[in-house]
Amino acid sequence: MVATEVTETTDDVERFTGAERALHWVTAALVLTCAITGLILYVGSLSALVSRRDLLKHVHVYAGLAMPVPMIAAYAGHWRDAVRKDVRRLARWTKADKRWLRTRGRAAHDQVGKFNAGQKANAAFIAGMIPVMLVTGSIMRWFDPFPLSWRSGATFVHDWTAIVTWFVVAGHILIAFGNPPALRAMIKGRMSEDFARRHHPGWAGSPDTDA
Amino acid sequence: MVEHPLEADRGPAAPKAPVRTDPPATSPVGRRIVLGMFGLGATGILFGQKIHDTVERWLRPVTENDPTGLSTLLPTSGRFRIYSVTNSLPSKGDAEYRLKIDGLVDRPLILSLADLKARKATKLVKDFQCVTGWRVPDVPWKGVLLRDLLDEVGVKKGATHLRIYSFDGAYTESLTLDQARRRDVMAAYEMEDGPVTQEHGGPVRLYVAPMYGYKSLKWLDRIEVVNHLDEKDAGYWEVRGYDTDAWIGESNGREGDEKV
Numbered sequence: 355m356v357a358t359e360v361t362e363t364t365d366d367v368e369r370f371t372g373a374e375r376a377l378h379w380v381t382a383a384l385v386l387t388c389a390i391t392g393l394i395l396y397v398g399s400l401s402a403l404v405s406r407r408d409l410l411k412h413v414h415v416y417a418g419l420a421m422p423v424p425m426i427a428a429y430a431g432h433w434r435d436a437v438r439k440d441v442r443r444l445a446r447w448t449k450a451d452k453r454w455l456r457t458r459g460r461a462a463h464d465q466v467g468k469f470n471a472g473q474k475a476n477a478a479f480i481a482g483m484i485p486v487m488l489v490t491g492s493i494m495r496w497f498d499p500f501p502l503s504w505r506s507g508a509t510f511v512h513d514w515t516a517i518v519t520w521f522v523v524a525g526h527i528l529i530a531f532g533n534p535p536a537l538r539a540m541i542k543g544r545m546s547e548d549f550a551r552r553h554h555p556g557w558a559g560s561p562d563t564d565a
Numbered sequence: 566m567v568e569h570p571l572e573a574d575r576g577p578a579a580p581k582a583p584v585r586t587d588p589p590a591t592s593p594v595g596r597r598i599v600l601g602m603f604g605l606g607a608t609g610i611l612f613g614q615k616i617h618d619t620v621e622r623w624l625r626p627v628t629e630n631d632p633t634g635l636s637t638l639l640p641t642s643g644r645f646r647i648y649s650v651t652n653s654l655p656s657k658g659d660a661e662y663r664l665k666i667d668g669l670v671d672r673p674l675i676l677s678l679a680d681l682k683a684r685k686a687t688k689l690v691k692d693f694q695c696v697t698g699w700r701v702p703d704v705p706w707k708g709v710l711l712r713d714l715l716d717e718v719g720v721k722k723g724a725t726h727l728r729i730y731s732f733d734g735a736y737t738e739s740l741t742l743d744q745a746r747r748r749d750v751m752a753a754y755e756m757e758d759g760p761v762t763q764e765h766g767g768p769v770r771l772y773v774a775p776m777y778g779y780k781s782l783k784w785l786d787r788i789e790v791v792n793h794l795d796e797k798d799a800g801y802w803e804v805r806g807y808d809t810d811a812w813i814g815e816s817n818g819r820e821g822d823e824k825v
């Protein structure tokens with residue numbers, strides 16, 4: 355724990371709106387549901403322990419199908435402005451972001467905006483992972499109209515993407531627990547100005563910029 | 566994010582954001598990552614089967630000699646995947662299990678699991694090859710050859726095929742009599758040196774070694790000897806486009822598979 359965090363700080367910077375936090379946590383719940391049911395379905399010895407394969411399969415399929423719903427809902431109302439703004443921030447990378455990622459946070463730290471390159475990479479991966487898993491999962495589940503080799507190919511993609519996702523999500527959760535103020539910001543929406551200045555200097559103090 | 570000591574030393578008086586005149590130039594890396602994943606995913610759907618088969622061949626020396634068993638968690642390692650066509654795995658206890666053999670036979674037969682085990686057992690150690698690409702090498706099987714059962718019931722003249730039913734209520738299969746009389750086609754009650762478990766089609770399943778896995782019907786319920794086979798009766802997957810004669814390496818467009 356960093357010394358400055360022991361002193362009383364108030365969470366005085368708004369970081370995420372309610373809609374953004376809902377988007378994050380509903381998606382997180384669906385991803386975790388799919389990850390856990392998928393692991394049990396995939397690992398034979400776990401399947402044998404849990405049985406109820408039919409139920410697990412249904413939960414896995416429906417949680418998967420529901421995965422784009424929070425994103426659609428996040429864009430469906432007046433709350434979309436903040437969402438759209440952060441999506442744009444996550445999607446655009448500066449040269450400094452690339453340097454920051456290459457040096458794992460040692461270089462270009464003073465130019466990190468609202469999101470660092472790790473957060474941007476994580477968001478992009480999840481944004482790509484969900485449609486890939488939806489399409490391949492659908493081919494596995496409703497295979498009738500597709501050639502046999504597509505079914506094998508979809509299984510291949512679904513399996514490997516799942517394995518990579520397990521590592522990405524586990525890393526994401528570990529880093530979140532390693533940075534309690536960042537985790538708190540995703541729960542309560544606010545973070546201390548001190549933490550914001552130290553970790554997001556390109557954003558702190560000028561929350562209206564697109565950094 | 567990485568906490569490093571340098572930051573802590575800075576203390577609460579962290580430097581203010583640098584003053585900028587122009588926003589820094591950005592590139593749409595996020596979009597590239599997403600589109601790149603779509604491209605990889607589409608490639609994988611179209612060519613994944615070939616990639617998978619190749620990787621599996623490379624890895625086989627490793628996975629076959631892995632004492633930890635961890636490599637079996639990889640998608641390309643030799644392990645069974647459980648498929649069933651119904652919503653739940655069918656269940657039948659050892660005591661209530663019955664195998665029925667009827668149709669064009671002289672002496673129809675209903676066998677309990679104990680009856681089956683009392684008959685001449687045959688052991689095989691052979692691969693299980695699925696038509697979707699995965700293969701489990703050197704699986705030990707134990708059961709009664711169909712040819713022995715057919716001899717026992719006495720097949721009537723003119724019979725040509727077997728129609729085979731699963732007690733899951735949906736899955737069916739078929740074999741010609743010649744195929745069924747091979748010495749590597751059995752009603753198996755043991756696999757991998759233990760009873761055939763429920764998920765693998767226990768208590769008794771079919772094992773048709775020279776053909777793709779969908780011929781090895783699980784939860785074997787009834788074998789009917791018939792004198793003709795309509796296309797619509799050829800089997801669950803056959804009706805859905807799979808080959809009826811499912812020889813490994815010579816059917817379903819999978820020429821590369823090594824024969825069992």
